[in-house]
Amino acid sequence: MTRPALRILSLGAGVQSTTIALLAAAHVLPPLDAAIFADTGWETEEVYAHLDRLENEVFKPSGTPLYRVSAGHIRDDALDPARRFASMPLHIRNPDGGDGLLRRQCTDQYKLTPLKRKVRELLGYPHPYSVPRGLHAETWIGISRDEFHRARDSGVQYLSSAFPLLYLPGAADGRGGWTREDCLRYLRTHGWATTPRSSCIGCPFHNNGHWRHLRDTQPKAWADAVAFDRAIRAGNARGNARGKPLLGKAYLHRSRRPLDEAPIDRVTAHEWTRKQTDLFTQIADTEMEAGCSPWSCRASRK
Numbered sequence: 001m002t003r004p005a006l007r008i009l010s011l012g013a014g015v016q017s018t019t020i021a022l023l024a025a026a027h028v029l030p031p032l033d034a035a036i037f038a039d040t041g042w043e044t045e046e047v048y049a050h051l052d053r054l055e056n057e058v059f060k061p062s063g064t065p066l067y068r069v070s071a072g073h074i075r076d077d078a079l080d081p082a083r084r085f086a087s088m089p090l091h092i093r094n095p096d097g098g099d100g101l102l103r104r105q106c107t108d109q110y111k112l113t114p115l116k117r118k119v120r121e122l123l124g125y126p127h128p129y130s131v132p133r134g135l136h137a138e139t140w141i142g143i144s145r146d147e148f149h150r151a152r153d154s155g156v157q158y159l160s161s162a163f164p165l166l167y168l169p170g171a172a173d174g175r176g177g178w179t180r181e182d183c184l185r186y187l188r189t190h191g192w193a194t195t196p197r198s199s200c201i202g203c204p205f206h207n208n209g210h211w212r213h214l215r216d217t218q219p220k221a222w223a224d225a226v227a228f229d230r231a232i233r234a235g236n237a238r239g240n241a242r243g244k245p246l247l248g249k250a251y252l253h254r255s256r257r258p259l260d261e262a263p264i265d266r267v268t269a270h271e272w273t274r275k276q277t278d279l280f281t282q283i284a285d286t287e288m289e290a291g292c293s294p295w296s297c298r299a300s301r302k
């Protein structure tokens, strides 16, 4: 493959991609030409504050433009009959009492599509122009060694994928490639311990720890998720307006109970395991589900 014309960070604004941004600014990794954050419009205030801080303290001083791109507001789109809605992975209670899960299209629609659109624009060939063969941007994706199985190619010829964390030396266990713990350690020692997880406020993939964190630390966002959960019970507004109602009832919590009645205080075996292994990690991190990024929606981890 030819040399990439651009080196672009796909910024999820969570632990791994923030680590990459810092490493590039510190010249541990080669410099970036740009960073792109695909905004679903429904992140917590702490994520947007983190993004602002990254822009002011890391990207601007290093001369790296940060582009915030969007394909809509996922929450508003779900509740507006006039807007197209890409389905979220809502938990369904079927009419026969069985369980279901709606197909996840939201990551593609709200994250991948606007990111690809921006890359084409930066390469000089916005849609509908076709990108000449061989011209491509290298997208850096924040995947750590413990989740290497999520690394995958973009599937489009003008975008090659690179995973810098997988090849970094200096991991605490002496093996090649940084783990999420190595990233957290780096962030802590460089003044970025408060790096949040990035994902939609009402992502149905959140685990109990994430819901508790939201309820206990961000009451406004929690109330927003509870209200959305109630409003989405009969499915998205556009489907209903077009005479394609949801068969069954939709919920944000996997118990398929209203969010404010769901058993989110129950600590699952998976959470206990993570707590045991993450003794030196921030509490908020051990208790929350991993975030969502364009190429590797981590929110699906159980």
Ligand code: SF4
Binding pocket: 040, 088, 089, 104, 106, 107, 110, 111, 198, 199, 200, 202, 203, 204, 205, 291, 292, 293, 297, 299
């Ligand atoms: S965080 Fe959840 S709801 Fe938001 S885009 Fe990712 S999978 Fe969809």
